[in-house]
Amino acid sequence: MSAPRHDPDQHRGAARVAMVGAGQLARMTHQAAVDLDVELRVLATSPDEPAVLAGAPHRFGGPGDWEALSAFVAGADVVTFDHELVPPSLLRRLEELCVPVRPAPDALVFAQDKLHARRALGEAGYPVPAFAPVEGRDDVLGFAAGHGWPVVLKARRGGYDGRGVTVLAAAAEVPGDLGTDGDGGPAWLVEAHLDLAAELAVLVARRPSGDAVAYPVVQTTQVAGICRHLVSPPELPPATLRRAEELALEVVETIGATGVCAVELFVTSAGAVLVNEVALRPHNSGHATIEANLTSQFHQHLRAVLDWPLGPTDLVAPAAAMVNLITPDASVHPAANLPAALAVPGARVHLYAKASRPGRKVGHVSALGPSATEALALASEAAAILLAR
């Protein structure tokens, strides 16, 4: 599986990391692993996944396939993830194999189960949106009676990039088939629809020892639930940014996560900062760190899960921006538009070698600038060229 080393005694010390998943996060982690001479292997489901095409050593197998998982982690120093799709029961069996699982199953469940995350973080005293578990239509109606319409209906598990999230404006829009999930618990939750001034994300890296660092806050802009672009630093009051960073560090400590985590936060129009969701892996909101910060999130994730010293997170420029390349349909070929896009000075293009499909994230563009506005203008200009027909 991994490339042969002909002279193992002569080349000691390379750490071995097994990452379940082979998407763009694993692809960019592979690039960082090359810098650090970390032997990263990925678990892929198909030979055309981004990390496999980038040359990461790989095995094939699904995240729910115990035989594949257990063979995959054999001999690794640590196992980590580019997605949240390994079932909790298998995560616990992985832990019994004497390979450290980072983040641990008890932490990962915060990303796998939105209801658990809301409950546990709310009970721990963190500000979270008002919510209720949903086992049927009446639960939504009852919540709306107390909090008013519209409300937000969210799938408890498996939603991402806007999938599994619906805004309901009135009782007539509530689906009738809101059943329970496989465990017999609620499959949905309902939340107050907040009047938002901004959505923020804070990356935090945390070592097993507990050492943690936060990255400068980024402001994300979603369209139909999917992040379109982000800037850092946001044009928001410094106290709001400090509060976001403080909450993010505390949340990650509460969860007991290791590795890189993204804490997504809401800033309401009244100025309150609420904890929305957590991702326990490198995250789309951290892609600009490759060029914009002293340590990229991919290097940092490897360092954190290996329990190595964390790197500084400072921005190297006054501001940075990142624009996702989301293809409208299969007629758009960003790789073919790349030469034209590179004429935009300072646009840093990352393509994931993914075929275009409606709504699919196939790459991103980062840029530095004297201000967030200027960095975003530059990245947006290149992104528009890449997505041209």
Place this chain on the structure above:
Amino acid sequence: MSAPRHDPDQHRGAARVAMVGAGQLARMTHQAAVDLDVELRVLATSPDEPAVLAGAPHRFGGPGDWEALSAFVAGADVVTFDHELVPPSLLRRLEELCVPVRPAPDALVFAQDKLHARRALGEAGYPVPAFAPVEGRDDVLGFAAGHGWPVVLKARRGGYDGRGVTVLAAAAEVPGDLGTDGDGGPAWLVEAHLDLAAELAVLVARRPSGDAVAYPVVQTTQVAGICRHLVSPPELPPATLRRAEELALEVVETIGATGVCAVELFVTSAGAVLVNEVALRPHNSGHATIEANLTSQFHQHLRAVLDWPLGPTDLVAPAAAMVNLITPDASVHPAANLPAALAVPGARVHLYAKASRPGRKVGHVSALGPSATEALALASEAAAILLAR
């Protein structure tokens, strides 16, 4: 050889670059190729070469093996190099295969043949050190009679990192066996030993169309002919730096090179700027560009040989430094020292997955800083830890 793409119609436009060689330059070019979704393949001589271990699609074959070379370049959009070892006769045959060779054989000879480079650049009017071809001992003695001792004896071909270069202090030190080379021409040249104030390097990227950009000048420090570290910008008069940049751009234009080139220059204690050598590929003197400049030399090389728009070359910090990791012997294992080195805040470590051997370059460390001195101190601190026994 290359990773399979299951849905070729859905993923159009990826350019195909064939790079002869699979050392650390190819390794870092592979990382850049992943960003740009360029299908880079490398020609390796062994499975433990740095680019192969980084997952670059590869074939095996030596740079002098026509069958391997011609099979290797089939289907590529362009062929380029991470070393200068392909014999000129085979470079010319490659050109006949209808795959553009960038840089072209007439340009590459400037890096392959130091006597040709000195002659041609001298005849074109560039300031170069006084030199003479050497076909025997008398040529050295005659040159020294005119220019004084010491003199510098250089192998016409194949020298690098101090190999093939000797300072001779007196007639008694001149070897007796200075024969001709395979073509019957001089195998050596002799040069004046200059009193140097500084050694500089300027990276230049040039497209086939002629567009070219220079990177900010770096100052290199050699020990026993091998670059130990560099800083940018150098603490030298602005006029000297402007002259170095101007000369570098003109030299690359004269040579007609394409891709990234490094022009190495001497600054004499009298303040004159002379052209020393050229390398027609990404170069050790450009490694800090990965983190320190708006476009890394590896991205830039791909862009240049593909005739794509070149990127801006500005430093992202006031200053940058790079320290080479040169192992004293096989007892030093930088990968094992990596966690300790990463405790140096802001040290950016790149390991090439090469076994340690006396005098072997196995990685480098870059750092940004408010001044060249501070950046160099930081990179040096991490490098010392990596090289500890």
